[in-house]
Amino acid sequence: MNATPTTRDADLLPAPHTLLEDTQALTFGGVMAAFGLVMLTHLGFVTGQTAGLAVLISYVTGWSFGPIFFAVNLPFYWLGYKRIGLAFTLKTFVAVGLVSGLSMVMPAYVSFGDIHPALGAVLVGMISGAALLALFRHGASLGGIGILGLYLQDKTGFRAGWTQLIFDICLFSAAFLVRDPITVAWSALGALVLNLVIAINHRRDRYIAT
Template sequence: MKKAQSKKTRKAMLFSRGLIIIIGGFITAYGLEAVLIPNNVSDGGVTGLSIVGSQWTGLPLGILIAILNIPFIYLGYKQIGKSFAIFSILGIASLAISTSLMHHIPTIIEIEGDTLLVTVVGGIIIGFGMGLALRNGGALDGIDMLAVLLSRKLPFGTSDLILFLNLFVFIVVSTVFGLRGALMSGIAYYIASKVIHIIEEGLSSTKAVYIITEHADEMMKEIGDRLGRACTLQHVEGGYSKKEFKQIKCVITRLEESKMKETIQDIDATSFVTVYDVSEVRGGNFK
C-alpha cells in the first residue's frame, strides 16, 4: 500500500515538473516573439542560431529550434541521463511549438532607436522561462551541454567555453541584426543568465558557515539561542601547527548572515570563519 502511494506521489511530481517545464518554454517563446525578435535583438545559444537561420532561410523558428537541438538532446542523454533528456525534449518542443503559435503576436515593447529597455525586459522574460525549466530538470537550449563536454577534452573551464561559444553565436547574429543588434543580444543574454541563476537558487539562498574556534561549545549554544539553528561539530588539525581545533558547521539563510556574524564577533572575534553559498538544502528545520 505504501509502495503504491509512493509510486503515485512520484508520478504526480514528475507530471508537475513536466508541466512547469512546458510553461517555461511558453514564457521563453513569448519573450522572444513579443519582445526581442521584433526589435532585432536575438538570444544566445542554439536559440540565437535558430533565429539567425530563420531570418536567412525563411523557415519557421520553431522548426529550426527543434532540429538544431537534436544533437544536444542526445548529448544530454549520454552525459546526464534519460530523465534529463526527456524533460529537455518536453521543454524544447514547448519552445518550438510556442514560437510558431506566437509568430504574429503583437509586440509589447517597440522602441525606435534606444533598445536598452527591450533587452532588459526580454532578458528577464526569457531568463524566467529558462530558469523554470532548469530548476525542474530540463533545458531549453543545448549549447551548455556542448560546453560541459568540451571542458572534459580541453584545458578550459565550462564557463569560459560557454562564453566563447556564445561569442561565436553573437558574431553570427551580427550578420543579420548588425553589430548593434549583436551587442544588445549579448546584453539580453547576460540579463537572462542572471535571472536563470535567481530562479534556480532562489532569492532566499542558503549559506554554509564554517567556524574554527576555541570556544566551540559556547558558540554553538549562542547560535542555537539567537538563530534557532543546529550545528555540526568536527575535530580538525592544523596542517602546519598540528594543533587540534574544533570546527563548527552551520547552514543558515541569507537573511540570517548578519546575525550570525554578530554572534561570532560577540563570542570569539579571533575565530577563523569561512562562508560558502549552498545551492540546495533538504531536511532538518529547512522547508
C-alpha cells in the same frame, strides 16, 4: 563515521518534484521562453546558445524559427543522455518541442507595437531568465551548447563555461553580418540581463533541484 542520513537530515532534504509539478514547470518554462523569443525576433535581436543560432539562421534564410530550433538541438540529445541521464534528456526534448511549436503558433495571437529597444532587451532577458529557471529547477533545459560543454569538460577537462562563452562570442560576432551594430548591442544587453537572472537566482547552495 555513519554516512547514513539521520532522521533530522532526512527531514531537511527537499521532496522530489511530482509529475504534476514537473508538468507545470515545463509548461511555464516553454510558454515563457516562446513568448520571449517572439518578442526578441519582433525587435530583431539575437541571443546566445542554440536559440541564438536558430534565430540567426531564421534571419538569413527566412525560415521559421521553430523547426530550425528543434533541428539544431537534435544532435545534443545523445550527449545529454550519456552525460546527465534519461530523465533530463526527455524533459529537455519536451521543453524544446514546446518552445518550437509555440513560437510558430504564438505570433497569431500576440502582437507588439513600438517597444523601446532598451526596455525590450531588459524584458526579453527577464522573461527568458524566468523560463530557464523553471526548467533548470525541474531537471530540464533548452538543450544545446551547455550539454556539449559538459561533455567536453568530462572528456578533456576544458571548462563547460568557457565552451559556452566561446560559442556565444562567435555567435554575436556573426550577428554583425546580418544585424546592425546597435541592434547587436541591445541584444547583448538582453543576454546580460538573462545571465544575471540565472546567476543570482539559480544557486545550488540555496536551491536543490530534484
